[in-house]
Amino acid sequence: MLELIDVTKTYRTKSRAITALDGLSLRVPERAIFGIAGRSGAGKSTLIRVVNALERPDVGQVLLDGEDLLRLPFKQLRNRRRKIGMIFQHFNLLHSQTVRENIEFPLRIAGTAKVQRRKRVDELVELVGLGDRVKNYPSQLSGGQKQRVGIARALAANPSVLLSDEATSALDSETTDQILELLLSINKELGLTIVLITHELELLRRSATHVAVLENGRLVEHGEVLDLIADVHSRLGRDLLPGFTDAPVAPGRVKVLITAVGSGRHEAMLADIALETGSRFDVVSGGVYEVSTRAVGRFELALDDTASLRRTLGALAERKSISVEFARE
Missing domain, CATH: 3.40.50.300 (P-loop containing nucleotide triphosphate hydrolases)
Known part of the structure; x- marks a missing residue:
């Protein structure tokens, strides 16, 4: 060492x-x-x-x-x-x-x-x-x-x-x-x-x-590297992968940055969000990136901003080991 x-x-x-x-x-x-x-x-x-x-x-x-x-x-x-x-x-x-x-x-x-x-x-x-x-x-x-x-x-x-x-x-x-x-x-x-x-x-x-x-x-x-990109407070993590864009969202909606590590996990992640929130969402930006030789999905979504949605996404993040970050107002 x-x-x-x-x-x-x-x-x-x-x-x-x-x-x-x-x-x-x-x-x-x-x-x-x-x-x-x-x-x-x-x-x-x-x-x-x-x-x-x-x-x-x-x-x-x-x-x-x-x-x-x-x-x-x-x-x-x-x-x-x-x-x-x-x-x-x-x-x-x-x-x-x-x-x-x-x-x-x-x-x-x-x-x-x-x-x-x-x-x-x-x-x-x-x-x-x-x-x-x-x-x-x-x-x-x-x-x-x-x-x-x-x-x-x-x-x-x-x-x-x-x-x-x-x-x-x-x-x-x-x-x-x-x-x-x-x-x-x-x-x-x-x-x-x-x-x-x-x-x-x-x-x-x-x-x-x-x-x-x-x-x-x-x-x-x-x-x-994988820990840094999952840490919403890491400046380096934000530099390593794309973050929030300047794209506007409609009134009453909020942008959320979702990150999942592992091949194919981004597809299951988006399906889980649709199923558990019951909310229609738009993919504003994102994709699958190579990080430390592994596939990492990061997507910027726009969803209806409700207290229920925030609770559901928080619980989903804990259960599925994904990173969830809400855009600051």
Whole structure:
């Protein structure tokens, strides 16, 4: 497990001090796909450098499997950092090296025997779908293929944590989907913890199990994605899925936002509302969305606003484990 405790990092110039991380505490569960979002300058890049011990914070702890990386002597730290893989936005491949040579580079640095290096690379190129490209150079690859090489290289030393720093932001939407599918497969098959640093909430909505948002170096909200979207008070949850629209409703009617998790549950949810309320409703907006690789139905409905309706929907929400939110007047 990866954990940060009360981490603060301040950069100082002659004229001012910039606090990039401000008392940040964060716990990343094992095998999670943990998304970290935030605007430019929020502290995401500093966070990832602190996690892999490229930056030392002013105060705080960075724990990997309970061991504080910041207290380790240099040689031990170097060995522990091999358990943290890293993939980059712009791939960072060695252009004079082939796919095979790029992937085995960290193994050569670690002194791994040639036979073991070859065996490991053979495994990894098959895993990332580049078995026929081992002799190619980066200039002969597409952007998606370059990122697959980067992923394979990050996995070479069998890390327990994989850090992804805006790894899909330089790719088109189709290639982004393919890379996401690969990361999800790696997470599932290898049991690898993945930390996704991105500014794209849609990407996190689809793939992350957990998500956190940074603002000015502080953690403003975090939790499991499915819990956040079901929480009517969560700002992040409202950002992850569409909420109320500006569409008007007739006098005496109210808009209600209904959310249900699970394939096909939205159909049963709408049928239950019609049956139990006995009220005609209009679907104002909504649909079925992919959230943490699961189907989530969210619909904005317009119904007759009565005390009985509100009681019935409240009871239905408790019995059926759905989320119900009434529009504010």
